[in-house]
Amino acid sequence: MxxxxxxxxxxxxxxxxxxxxxxxxxxxxxxxxxxxxxxRGKITIKDKIFEIMDTPGMYSFLPVTDEEKVSRKIIFEESPDIIVHVIDAKNLERMLPLTLQLMETKLNVILNLNIIDEAEKIGMIINTDLLEKELHIPVIQTVSTKGIGVLTLKDKLYELTTHHHA
Ligand SMILES: Nc1nc2c(ncn2[C@@H]2O[C@H](COP(=O)(O)OP(=O)(O)OP(=O)(O)O)[C@@H](O)[C@H]2O)c(=O)[nH]1
Ligand SMILES: [Mg+2]
Structure with missing residues (x-):
């Protein structure tokens, strides 16, 4: 799993x-x-089973609140095979440092640009391909409230288990 x-x-x-x-x-x-x-929830993607964990919000690896401590513990003690770093696309620049920190843990990281609908409303156009090339990790766009991009996320999760050692 x-x-x-x-x-x-x-x-x-x-x-x-x-x-x-x-x-x-x-x-x-x-x-x-x-x-x-x-x-936690279990899902099947094609022929593989995944356990998905929803973690409490955290701003950095320097935990202040109990919630942040739990998120940190999940990352470092449960060693998930894949981390999906969910960010608000409108605040891409402010949120990228945590992506880099997560990548430094050597876990597989997917960067998930969420709330793309609002980002587009304020005129932001994000070049996902370029971000992928610069970061060397999968980058996807979602509007989670509408389910947009969720199939792409599932595909990326599956791909990581076949191309890496997750
Ligand atoms: N417009 C828009 N709103 C979204 C999207 N995704 C989430 N939201 C809204 O953003 C708010 C926060 O969503 P949550 O899913 O609770 O966020 P969370 O990251 O789990 O928050 P914490 O658990 O507090 O860390 C809710 O009001 C959602 O309806 C999106 O893609 N587009
Ligand atoms: Mg939540």
Whole structure:
């Protein structure tokens, strides 16, 4: 089973994306030793099973809140096979440093530019291909509330398990 963690700042759409990915198959439990709840769901993509974890929002690797501590623990102690860094596309520049930090952990990282609908409304056009070339990781665009891009995300998750060692 491939473990996938959805990670990112508060309010970027991680839980909406989680709901779109998993639909009904979820379980909610408190993270051991804390009152922070973590939602996990299992999904099948083609012939492979993935466990998706929705993590609480975190701004950086220097945890302040209990929620951030849990997210940090999930990244470093549960060693997920794939990290999906979900960001608000409108704040791409401000959020990219965490992408780089996540890449430094040597885990497989997918950069998920979410809330693309609002970014387009303010005239932003993001060159996903160029970002992929510069970062050397998969980059995708989603509107998680509408389910747009979720199939692409699933394809990328699957590809990582066949091309890498996830
Ligand atoms: N327009 C638009 N709104 C979105 C999109 N994705 C999420 N939202 C909205 O953004 C808000 C936050 O979404 P959540 O899914 O709760 O975000 P989260 O990252 O899980 O937030 P935390 O758990 O607090 O870290 C909600 O009001 C969503 O409806 C999107 O793609 N487009
Ligand atoms: Mg959430």
């Amino acid at each position: 491939t473990k996938v963690a959805l990670v990112g700042s508060p309010n970027v759409g991680k839980s909406s994306l989680f709901n779109q990915l998993t639909k009904l198959y979820v379980s909610v439990s408190n993270y051991p030793g804390t009152t922070v709840s973590i939602t």
